[in-house]
């Protein structure tokens with residue numbers, strides 16, 4: 001019944017899912033009256049992230065543009081409402097709470113699914129006008145350890161690399177990254193490059209034997225949590241092999257000796273060293289030798305490094321080895337963190353993490369605060385960092401935060417120890433949720449629900465893992481009463497009395513203001529930093545709408561340069577302008593296994609699902625990949641615990657329990673289990689891994705330890 005037409009335009013936009021940020025083209029075909037339109041999606045051959053490639057999730061995007069499950073109308077206490085009363089209620093409740101209990105009694109919990117324009121307004125409202133640092137994001141669960149590591153080493157949250165490095169490197173080391181499933185188009189690019197350049201080697205370091213190891217020349221099944229030790233050992237090896245770049249260390253860095261001393265201390269007892277790594281010396285030495293002899297070494301890392309109570313140290317231990325060899329910022333070299341979400345990077349840019357101020361300007365920098373205060377015309381700029389995700393929900397549970405606004409995310413499903421998070425939301429005085437989905441684990445706690453536009457309806461920008469800003473364009477009209485997130489927040493800001501500073505005719509005006517902000521203080525020594533897109537501040541609205549993908553920096557008066565890198569010649573953004581070695585003492589995960597909880601539960605993504613499946617779950621072909629939740633168990637453990645393929649098993653930790661079918665596989669090592677993150681309470685109340693993950697987190701980055709939870713395993717029902 002669909003009217004086919006080849007005459008409809010193909011609209012360029014960006015994939016809704018991972019941090020690769022692939023360009024797509026979408027074509028809408030209207031059906032007969034009363035029927036939905038269909039959306040065809042193909043890869044954008046001109047987009048430098050993917051050059052036309054897409055993965056299974058990107059190819060199925062069109063199947064997820066449906067009305068099913070959408071939130072289309074504001075609701076107050078479960079009853080449909082017009083926009084005005086709902087916005088007024090949010091503004092009044094927040095204003096009264098702040099007046100009575102102070103600015104830190106309220107919080108925003110936002111998302112890497114928001115567009116940069118949305119993120120900018122959220123940060124401006126909370127930090128600039130409410131006057132609290134209490135805005136944090138689900139990106140805290142994804143890459144905040146990399147942010148902390150970058151800031152300690154480089155002085156700013158800078159990703160020095162570009163995707164071309166994956167193709168031009170001679171040795172690609174993938175650490176804690178199942179690139180094949182979590183960043184599939186980067187994996188496709190790497191695989192093609194390796195086929196074209198047989199001299200290229202790939203090393204995979206991961207406790208799990210994933211799809212990514214299929215292209216590995218060397219696979220190191222490291223013990224969970226031992227990455228700092230492995231990289232401290234590498235620094236020691238490079239020093240002993242005289243493979244350091246003494247000139248780079250001398251000219252461009254500081255604190256090398258401290259870091260090397262610590263590294264040598266950690267691996268002095270060789271027997272204990274290899275035992276803690278869980279690796280034979282031959283594998284480790286081969287890896288070290290390959291790194292020592294290969295100038296173009298690229299280390300790509302992701303959640304396996306970040307989601308740890310030592311995540312920031314893991315990042316710095318990796319960066320240390322690149323600073324020590326001067327292998328940074330040159331073609332094919334460097335430490336390269338690839339982000340999980342489509343706009344995790346955009347959120348980092350505007351200041352969407354509780355410990356960042358705005359536009360890579362930092363809390364604690366008096367001059368930066370003055371500049372921002374003047375720029376925003378703000379009388380009440382936050383003076384210090386706010387609470388990070390886990391701390392924020394603890395403060396809600398303790399009653400210190402009395403009003404919270406959750407945007408485009410589902411913390412009741414995704415934060416560790418979710419039963420406590422659910423209890424916190426149930427007891428909170430006032431909960432606002434803006435989302436495009438009506439029924440999530442979190443929306444059920446909302447006093448006010450606000451319908452946000454979905455991916456295909458929104459217009460704005462996102463930034464991918466290689467600092468490339470791409471336009472997300474509206475493909476279909478907004479459903480029902482759904483509005484852009486930046487608009488919703490701006491309307492609330494106006495009702496709270498901040499009208500003059502939140503009067504934006506369109507998302508293009510928000511973007512231009514943000515771009516102008518990145519020029520602040522760039523001429524001053526104390527504020528100079530990496531992020532500068534002020535060259536885009538004066539573009540017209542038409543130019544914004546036709547903006548081609550562009551990598552930052554783009555300074556005022558300069559033309560965008562493609563494939564720019566950072567730090568080959570030093571030029572760091574620390575006070576001394578030198579890169580900092582960080583002394584990273586190895587420490588095991590915060591909670592050890594014991595007689596009661598003898599197994600380690602790891603968690604992560606599947607190839608064909610995204611987060612809590614509100615979109616990918618709508619596609620039959622994506623669901624067909626792994627149709628139900630499961631727990632991977634090594635055959636030796638299956639035998640020891642009396643379970644078989646397909647049987648229901650239960651995992652229990654200090655936080656709670658979950659059940660799923662046993663999948664018996666050597667992909668996990670003995671003593672380790674793996675469970676995907678995607679199933680939540682709205683699918684099956686018993687199969688949510690966040691019920692089991694305990695809330696330990698990295699004291700530096702605040703990132704939870706989602707990949708190491710001591711658990712017990714039992715058959716179900718227990719006989």
Ligand code: SF4
Nearest residue numbers: 015017018022055058
């Ligand atoms: Fe989308 Fe990531 Fe797949 Fe690209 S690799 S199509 S951005 S999910």
